[in-house]
Amino acid sequence: MEGDFIKINEWLKPLSWLYGCIIGFRNFLFDVGVLKSRAFDIPVISVGNITVGGTGKTPHVEYLIRLLKDRFNVAVLSRGYKRRTKGYIVADANTIMTDIGDEPFQMKQKFPKVTVAVDAKRVHGIETLMDSDKKIDVILLDDAFQHRYVKPGINILLVDYHRLIIYDKLLPAGRLREPLSGKNRADIVIITKCPDALRPMEFRVVTKAMDLFPYQDLFFTKLAYDDLKHLYNGSTRELNSIGSDEHVLLLTGIASPRQLREDLKPYVKNLTPLRFPDHHEFNDDDVQLINETFANMPSPKIVITTEKDAVRINDTKGLSKEIKDNIYSLPVKIKFLLEQEEVFNEKIISYVRKNSRNSILAKTKDDDKSKDSHNSGNGSRTISF
Template identity: 35%
Template sequence: MNALLTLLLLPLSWLYAAVLAVRNWLYDRGLKAVAHFPVPVISVGNLRVGGTGKTPHVAWVVHELQLAGQLPAILSRGYGRQTTGYGRVSAADSAATVGDEPLQHFLDFKAAVPVAVAEDRRVGIQHLLRDTSASAIVLDDAYQHRRVQPTLSILLTEHQRPFYHDFVLPAGRLRESRRGARRADVIIVTKCPAELALAEQAQIRRYIRRYSRPGVPVLFSTYAYGAPVAVGAEGGPVTKSGVLLTGIAQPGPLRAHLMQAGYLLTHEAAFADHHPFTVAEIQAVCAQLRPGDSIFTTQKDAMRLREPALQAALAGVPVFYIPIEVRFLADGASLLRQSLMSTFQPYAVV
């Protein structure tokens, strides 16, 4: 967004921010009801619309809880699904029925972790506690869902697009003002270069602490990319040339990784975040393939490519997703583990 347009839209941003500030004030003063639960509720979210890395960070948190002997469950809104209300994700579901991110979590944890969707997280938690033995609930993208009081609130902000350099919608991409960072118990700067200089880390912390509560840990994470994984039955050997197909908020890091790893990307088809691919769009992508080419995509996009009609359009075409794993810089992992484990101290939950 150019500077002039941002300037023109700022009055609307101030109005929107003021409305949200009143809403938050009502919750902060106890004038709007907030639900509390008998197990830790861990919220992972952001101030900015899309692209901060919530899905892999939720997976990291859930995996750590499992290693600690806990029984976590994941609750998501299920953005982009064609259904409403509460639902438990099962092997019969698709991205259309539950959303791409909940389906990814369900498949990643091989059904060992209950995954559910609900617009109203309060209702969703009630169902999960009634129907499962969950000892903790991890909320995916619920930072602005004030009807539930999290035990631990983890705020993500992207290294290249930090919240302290952004504006509230529509002038910028923030869902609420920068002051919303004061609700966070942990702040993670995501998608950092693996060798982020200590001086830059210190400068970022100074910026963030203008808005956060004193003493809140500010951690830094990066992505580690794995070997390509076949989508569907047309695996075969991985070629190092082909088309990049994405429907995510920030495809740049994946593109950069592939090019750095020596892949030749002959074409890129970039769609909006959570875009529901159509058969015609997939056929158009396939038309760009040369002999020996593959389609490369993200794991989240692969969830939407599982639709039968899209699988038929991709018959005979090798498609691979590139898995990602969160890694923390310095002592970030141990500090976050300490924060996670501290949530269980007031609870008689093992």
């Protein structure tokens, strides 16, 4: 099988070369200014990747929301992947998942006071957000690293520890959406989904291999989990409450569930994975497979799924009563390694504080007062920080 895979990759190399030429020419047009990147008079932080598949974008965007929401008015803008609508939509209490997509819907549910909007045209989406709500201090762009029509103030590139971009190839032979040189646009690079037992030597090896410029900051994060939450009645239970005789059906529709499976091993002795493609919409055949798989498992048993899958499962009909009585989502967060959290937080907060519209307006007013005081000849001065 491995030999066949290598042969397939060899056959795909010419297509990867052609794809790389096309993407490289597009990036060149942006670099020389033929295609324009738009900057905005508001802090814009982009979170994304240059690979196909999950690198943990949603948990990292949610980390930024938690970090900023009590200090600033935060808005999140996503394209709303696989939604059934078009154009600009801002979510409210009555918005359904299919209107904005599973990830924006998940974020709106978890952070109801945060503005969540979708628009495939990010420039238009930012303009609309700024015009419709003058109180917004910062906009978080979800999955926009390659959307070069927007020039963010901070560009965050996520790289999966298990699929380092430095060892990958361009589509279709590999998973890279653009040449490796695309990483040079990042202000911050985060190696995500790191294992707990990462040794100091491994940090140094990855740091050297990434070959970043001095202006780029490198961070490492891992996945961390909250208590299991029942999909239908809201009850919770701790991960360590799963008994050694308990069987778990791990139901996922995410791009890369590998680290999740590894993280569950200390808690789950009997794990049956059932994997579907990323953002998968469960049809009748899928539901039948899920029901049959769970029915054939020994008792006691439960189903564990991800938060992103949970918002789609809630809209899925036909699940057995046994599954509905025993299905839990596993909330995920990220944690920084190497005691890097404080450095990262300060970098983000400082950028937003210095560049928010309210800060700029206040500074302008202070400058005007200073000029007026100077012109009046009374010797007084206004100092702003």
